[in-house]
Amino acid sequence: MSLVKLNRWIPILNIVAAVTLVVSLGMNFFYAPTERTMGNVQRIFYFHVGSAWVGAVAFFVALVGGALYLRNKQRIWDTIALSSVEIGLVFLTIATAAGSVWGKPAWNTWWDWSPRLTLITVAWLTYAAYFMLRGAIEEEDKRARFAAVYVIVAFVTIIMTYISIRIFRDIHPVVFGGTLETAEGASEGLQDFAPGLESMKMGITLTVNTVSFTILYIAWMFNRIRLQYLMDSVDSLKMRVATRLQGGKA
Amino acid sequence: MRHKQGGRSAWQTRRMNKLAQSTPSTSLRDNPFLTAVWAIVWKDLQIEKHTRQTVSVMVMFSLVTVVMFNFALETELDAARNVATGLLWATILLAGTLGLNRSLAIERENQNIDAILIAPIDRRAIYLAKVISVTIFTLLLELVLVFVFIIFFDKPFWRPIVLLVLFLGTVGYVAAGVLITSMTMQTRSKEVLLPILLLPLVLPLILPAATAVGESMVVAPEASIIRSMVSLVAAYDLAILASGLFTYHLVVES
Numbered sequence: 064m065s066l067v068k069l070n071r072w073i074p075i076l077n078i079v080a081a082v083t084l085v086v087s088l089g090m091n092f093f094y095a096p097t098e099r100t101m102g103n104v105q106r107i108f109y110f111h112v113g114s115a116w117v118g119a120v121a122f123f124v125a126l127v128g129g130a131l132y133l134r135n136k137q138r139i140w141d142t143i144a145l146s147s148v149e150i151g152l153v154f155l156t157i158a159t160a161a162g163s164v165w166g167k168p169a170w171n172t173w174w175d176w177s178p179r180l181t182l183i184t185v186a187w188l189t190y191a192a193y194f195m196l197r198g199a200i201e202e203e204d205k206r207a208r209f210a211a212v213y214v215i216v217a218f219v220t221i222i223m224t225y226i227s228i229r230i231f232r233d234i235h236p237v238v239f240g241g242t243l244e245t246a247e248g249a250s251e252g253l254q255d256f257a258p259g260l261e262s263m264k265m266g267i268t269l270t271v272n273t274v275s276f277t278i279l280y281i282a283w284m285f286n287r288i289r290l291q292y293l294m295d296s297v298d299s300l301k302m303r304v305a306t307r308l309q310g311g312k313a
Numbered sequence: 314m315r316h317k318q319g320g321r322s323a324w325q326t327r328r329m330n331k332l333a334q335s336t337p338s339t340s341l342r343d344n345p346f347l348t349a350v351w352a353i354v355w356k357d358l359q360i361e362k363h364t365r366q367t368v369s370v371m372v373m374f375s376l377v378t379v380v381m382f383n384f385a386l387e388t389e390l391d392a393a394r395n396v397a398t399g400l401l402w403a404t405i406l407l408a409g410t411l412g413l414n415r416s417l418a419i420e421r422e423n424q425n426i427d428a429i430l431i432a433p434i435d436r437r438a439i440y441l442a443k444v445i446s447v448t449i450f451t452l453l454l455e456l457v458l459v460f461v462f463i464i465f466f467d468k469p470f471w472r473p474i475v476l477l478v479l480f481l482g483t484v485g486y487v488a489a490g491v492l493i494t495s496m497t498m499q500t501r502s503k504e505v506l507l508p509i510l511l512l513p514l515v516l517p518l519i520l521p522a523a524t525a526v527g528e529s530m531v532v533a534p535e536a537s538i539i540r541s542m543v544s545l546v547a548a549y550d551l552a553i554l555a556s557g558l559f560t561y562h563l564v565v566e567s
Contacts, residue, residue: 182516209496211563212560215560
């Protein structure tokens with residue numbers, strides 16, 4: 064996608080993202096019913112799940128970007144992978160912070176070294192290390208290649224994390240996908256999804272939140288890719304100035 | 314004509330089979346892939362036999378680590394016993410980074426790796442060979458560590474299931490390690506970068522492995538937990554070995 068096209072789409076996306084975010088925030092507070100056992104604290108849940116979902120999507124996009132870069136060595140795929148990891152890390156941080164705020168009233172502690180929380184911290188570290196790897200390599204081609212390999216291997220560990228948090232006995236509630244019987248401890252602290260209108264309202268709020276976070280992710284991706292374009296053009300301009308100053312022809 | 318050619322090739326294979334049977338070398342030895350793997354493993358073992366640098370450094374380092382951790386545990390034996398499993402894995406991971414760095418730094422000395430890359434062998438053979446040789450070094454380290462831990466912490470580390478999990482965990486760790494070390498060796502920060510990249514990557518492997526080891530040493534182990542943990546470890550091994558085999562050539566080409 065060219066810079067001109069990006070410049071046209073980005074303002075629209077930004078506005079849509081802002082509006083849907085305000086709508087979902089309003090729904091969290093005024094539309095969703097108050098949960099029976101946990102009360103208003105449960106409203107954090109919508110943001111928590113929304114951002115965790117986007118985190119997973121972002122790392123998957125990074126994996127696809129890395130794989131496609133290795134396939135056809137086009138710089139844009141490396142940029143997509145890099146942007147996606149950056150944004151995914153932000154969303155993962157939001158999810159962890161929101162979860163921690165919820166955990167204080169629910170579990171009476173900000174943090175618990177349960178397998179799920181441990182592994183999500185490890186995932187955060189894994190993707191944070193991605194930037195250390197990029198920072199340590201000078202040659203552009205090699206940096207992109209190694210980063211792509213790393214992002215693929217990192218996603219393998221994310222899949223393992225996804226599987227193992229469904230096998231380990233854990234304090235954290237499981238919303239998507241079932242668990243083994245050994246992990247039944249999960250039901251403690253789970254919000255009440257009884258059938259009926261109330262729980263339907265909760266479901267709708269969750270869906271709207273997830274969609275609006277996804278739109279926010281897309282908007283940020285476009286902004287970040289545009290930023291990379293601008294950085295690259297600044298770099299090439301700098302090179303031209305440097306050659307001109309050295310007396311060569313630009 | 315076609316029939317005749319087919320007949321000839323069948324005759325040739327029969328003859329080759331006969332040759333293979335008559336000589337002590339098996340048909341496995343004729344496989345160029347396995348020959349290359351074996352040659353590199355043999356080279357690494359020979360170097361280790363003469364220099365004795367990798368395993369001895371790893372062993373010394375892990376002994377220091379164990380003693381150091383005992384400071385943190387305030388030398389209370391009960392506390393130390395409870396964390397012995399985690400301590401064992403932490404020690405193996407830390408000592409493992411030394412072994413990986415050492416074993417792949419040897420390749421970088423005197424442009425050894427270039428010579429191997431010039432040779433007409435599959436890149437996957439190089440990867441597999443490095444995984445095998447570093448796994449052997451790490452298993453040697455674990456042999457010492459298991460002995461030391463039995464004495465220091467008085468826990469049944471000799472149980473077959475513990476040894477099996479140790480083996481499986483080591484394979485996965487080294488498989489990820491060889492891939493990552495081959496990358497970090499070519500970066501500016503070299504050795505420094507390895508633990509930052511590798512340790513978070515292998516923690517999803519170590520968590521079930523440590524759980525399995527811990528569970529198998531309690532008074533009444535729960536078989537279902539051990540089984541699911543061991544299968545998690547095995548699944549990680551397969552996944553990481555596959556991604557290593559597929560991507561290793563991208564990491565070594567210059």
